[in-house]
Amino acid sequence: MPLSKNSQSLPAVFGSGVLRITICSLLLMIDIESYTLLLNQVLEMTEQKAFLGVPLTRPKVAFFELSSCEGCQLQLLNNEATLLDFLSLVEIVRFREGMKEAGDDYEIAFVEGSITRMDEEELLRVIRSQARIVVALGSCACFGGVNQLKNRFNDLEWVKKEVYGSFPIETQEVKPISAVIKVDLEIYGCPIKKEEVERIVTALVLGEQVHHPQYPVCMECKARENICLFDLGEPCLGPVTRAGCAAWCPSNRLGCWGCRGPAPEANLAQLQIIMEERGVSRERMIDRLECFGGFAGFVAEVKGKKGESI
Secondary structure (H helix, E strand, C coil): CCCCCCCCCHHHHHCCCCCHHHHHHHHHHCCHHHHHHHHHHHHHHCCCEEECCEEECCCEEEEEECECCCHHHHHHHHCHHHHHHHHHHCEEEECCCCCCCECCCCCEEEEECEECCHHHHHHHHHHHHHCCEEEEECHHHHHCHHHHHHHHHCCHHHHHHHHHCCCCCCCCCCECHHHCCCCCEEECECCECHHHHHHHHHHHHHCCCCCCCCCEHHHHHHHCCCCCHHHHCCCCCCCCEECCCCCCCHHHCCCCCCCCCECCCCCHHHHHHHHHHCCCCHHHHHHHHHCCCCCHHHHHHHHHHCCCCC
């Protein structure tokens, strides 16, 4: 039965464990009819879902953040058009960006951020012992992200002094979360593509296999009929970076920086040739490859051949 306009308030419907702040903010922009429609949609979220007649359970999900900007989590809240559909698939028990409550009873843990302190390693081990599935969310969790750039100086004490001066700070060499615990699934990108997260979560709920693209960003770029950025004098890692972002940056005339890591069987030797032919210096290529940490192995190999410090 449809909800009457005066029968329940929005906070009463949402209770204490759902993203009230985000949803309530949307109400400032809608009229009473839309308000009622929204409440009815929320009530439907508590009903049993089914797929092809088979009842589905809503897994309990928690989001955690290590050293990061938390931008990947914000991406999920930014997708207002499908936020209610997303919430109908899962029961969120912890999500600092959208709720005050923090439950410890969860089946799927999404972890954003890289490891820069010992307490983060300890937290990860607790998460792994509780969660049935651990998902690395974004480039920082998958590769170390922008944070790992400090590793290339090979002098942690110097880095601490340059950044923090005499202020005491606990920090260590940056690591992806897979360096400490077993990771079941990785979602690449800086930030993540919210549509991709929704697709993956849907697959997890349905018990389906999750598949990542096996081709580079270049293919997505060509499919969108973009002008090749190399022809515009802009270096780009699209030929070697895993697709899945719909060529987000190249479509906006910004060369790919490789935030999704290497595509399977990426031909990095050929990338070097392309960069040289287009007049891109070796140093500039390495700077771009080092940015997010996904190409660390190849960068180490290239630097090793030149006898440089890695």
